[in-house]
Amino acid sequence: MAKNKVSFKLKSNLSQLDALCQNLEKFGQSLGLSKKCIFEANLALDELFTNIISYGFDDKNEHTIKITISLRNDELVFNIEDDGIPFNPTKVETPDLECTIEECRIGGLGIHLAKNLMDAVCYQRCKDKNILTLKKKIKEARPQKKKVKG
C-alpha cells in the first residue's frame, strides 16, 4: 500500500519549485490522486513557498523550509514550516477581484489563490517558526484497501 505521509526539505531558493513539484507529483501519483488535485495542491504550496522566500527572511543566509504532506481519511494535510520573520498570510487582504484591468493589482493574489484551492489555511507562530497548515478534501476514488472492516 502507498505510504500516506511524506516529508521533505527545500532550500530558500526559487529553483526549488521544481523539487516541490516532483515530490508532490510522486506522492500524489502513489496515492492515485487526480492531475487536477495535484495541480491545485502544487499551486497552493508554490504560492506560499514563493511568498516565504520573497518576504520571509531578513538576511542573506540560506534557510530551510520543511514540508510535510499526509493523507488522513479523505483529507490531505500540508504543513509548511520556516524559520523566517513572523508572517501570517491568512491576514493578507484579498485583492479586489471586481476591478477593471487598469485597476488590477497583483499583490496578495498568490495567497488568494492558495486560500481558494484549499479548504482551510491556518497559521501558527511557534518557537520562532512560522507553521502553516493547509487542508484539502479529496473527492476522487483512491486505490481501495483490500481489507474491509466490519
Add this chain to the structure above:
Amino acid sequence: MEIIEESQSGINIYRLNGRLDSNTSQGFEKKIFQAIDDGSKSMIIDFKNLDYISSAGLRVILKATKALKREDGAIMLCDMQDYVKEVFEIAGFDSFLPIVGTMDDALNAF
C-alpha cells in the same frame, strides 16, 4: 518551460510548453516585452501545452495586456486546459482578459 515563437500575418504567437512559474516567468516577460519594444501590437498566447501557471505567470500576462492596450494593441489567450483556466477564474482575470477556445478563434479575433 519552452516557448515556441512564430509570426502569422503580423501576429506574434507564443506557444508555451511546460510550467509558467516564478522561475520561468522572467524569461517569458523579457521575450514579450522585447517584441512590444520592437513594435509588435498583436499577440496570441497558446496555452495548449502549458501544464502549470502560478500568480507569477498571471502577473506577466496582465503586464503584457496592459502594455499592449497602451499601444492600441491586443492580446488573445487560447486553448487552456481546464485547471489552468480555473486559475484565471479564481484570480478574476477572466473578466478582462480575452480567453478563447482555439487558435482559430484567436486568429479570427484580429
